[in-house]
Amino acid sequence: MKISDCDALLAIDVQNDFCTGGALAVPGGEKVVPAINRIAQKFANVVLTQDWHPHDHVSFAPNHAGKQPFQTIELDYGTQVLWPAHCVQGTSGAEFHRDLDxxxxxxxxxxxxxxxxxxxxALFENDHRTATGLLGYLRERELKTVFVAGLALDFCVRFSAEDARKAGLEVVVIEDACRAIDLDRSAAAAHQSFRDLGISVVGLEAFL
Structure with a gap:
């Protein structure tokens, strides 16, 4: 696969809390690191995202009496999965994996x-209105295609890919450089969404 100066690699949330031993470990999460490092060498434009929650974040199950992780609540922007407390600002769990470039x-x-x-x-918060600023950055830099990798395939990778596609960008998910949580068949739902939106899914062999 030929990479141009109009392409960007977006590496999602490769942080300690999403790797083995972390507070919200994605199975095999750390295994994405060598793949992302290798792929990144081919890109002039690389962006990392970092989950960065305050300790009292609304998505943390311990902040809701009687609730357990992976249950849901309804907020003004829709259904919210409750997670174990993770990627709390300033903690080691929020840091990037030590082997990530x-x-x-x-x-x-x-x-x-x-x-x-x-x-x-990586582009909008869960109300689908509040921007992170990444879309403006991509447009200002005239980047047309986004390659997405990281954690987790069925949540933050999926939402990032969907939002980028809906914003008019070409989007490619690098499946071998992702891992999924697969909560209630969420991995299958992500793949169906990619097909519906015309998001390409490729493996590492495309970069060899």
Missing amino acids: VVRPSLVVRKGFRRGIDSYS
């Missing part, structure tokens, strides 16, 4: 830092 990226986008709203997508 953090030198090459030109931008780090922090998301989920507003207490009252969760933020899966």
Whole structure:
């Protein structure tokens, strides 16, 4: 696959809390690191995202009496999954995995830092209105195609890919450089969404 200066790699939430031993570990999460590092060498434009929650974030199950992780509540922007407390600002769990190349990226986008709203997508928070600023950055840089990798395929990767596609960008998900939580068949739902929106899904062999 030929990569141009109009392409960007978006590496989603490769943080300690989403890797083995973390507060919200995605099965095999750390295995995306070598793949992302290898792929990133082919891109002039690399962006990292970082979940960055306050300790009292609305999405944390411990902040709701009687609620357990992975139950849901209704908020003004819709249904919200409740998660174990994770990626709390300033903690080691919020740090990038130690083996991730953090030198090459030109931008780090922090998301989920507003207490009252969760933020899966790298482009918009879960109300689908509050922008993170990434879309403006991509447009200002005249980047036309976004390649998406990271954690987790069926949540933050999915929402980021969907929002980028709906904004008019070409989007490619690098499946081998992602891992899924697969909560109530959410991985299958993500793949169906990719097909419906015309989001391409490729493997690492496309970059060899």
